[in-house]
Amino acid sequence: MSETNQHADREGETILSVRDVGKRFSGLQALDGVDMDVKRGEIIGLIGPNGAGKTTLFNCISGTFPPTSGTVTLEGEEISGLPSHKIARRGLARTFQITRPLEELTVVENAMVGAHIHTRRRSEAEKIAMEQLEFVGLADRATEEAGELTIGAQKRLELARSIATKPKILLLDEIMAGLTPSESKQMLDLFRQLRERGTSLLIIEHDMKAIMNISDYVKVLNQGKGIGFGRPQEIVSNERVIEAYIGGSDVDA
């Protein structure tokens, strides 16, 4: 069975659909015919060796740049080629590999940046932002300068900012990097709560144990191509996946 068709019959409403997506950077084919679906309330882990194309796929989905070929649809409507702010307004949020809050703003003002994509009213944005800070455990630090936060708290603020956009699907790019074990556990708990609310998550993460623990399904990229899709226990015993990791110079999620 091809990796694309495996589990194609899984149930639930498709939120995000990636079809035959390719991305070329001058001489380099960074993505080549990638297919993937994310259903409502699913957590999908996206893994692969360094340079596999994981962040490039996030960039193509979220509108940082358009794919060279193929389509991306959100709730059945094509979003490939739209600018990122329009994609965000339709319900797709993302975090970035290197997260830095606007240090001179307060914690709540940072979270309000997310809320402002839906409302221009400050009081309404502040209400939405405070709800999300409450969710990530930062409400009591709302008036502090964001630059004062520890790395772990900055990551939770980044999560609060992104969920303040009220996403149907959230793309998380190594948001657990640099967290202590207890902060990672707290982050995984937040992911589970988001799933319970019906938010879909697509997660790039270094920590293989965490990704296998949290994901409903795992998608594996290697050299720009999908080489595996399945339940975590299927992925860890998939020979193509093992070969891609052992054959590569580095093991990375």
Ligand SMILES: Nc1ncnc2c1ncn2[C@@H]1O[C@H](COP(=O)(O)OP(=O)(O)OP(=O)(O)O)[C@@H](O)[C@H]1O
């Ligand atoms: N803007 C760009 N211009 C040119 N090449 C790029 C660009 N972005 C990514 N690439 C190249 O595309 C390939 C895929 O990179 P990408 O960052 O998507 O991989 P990744 O799987 O996220 O890797 P890592 O785990 O190291 O972050 C790499 O060879 C990279 O050098």
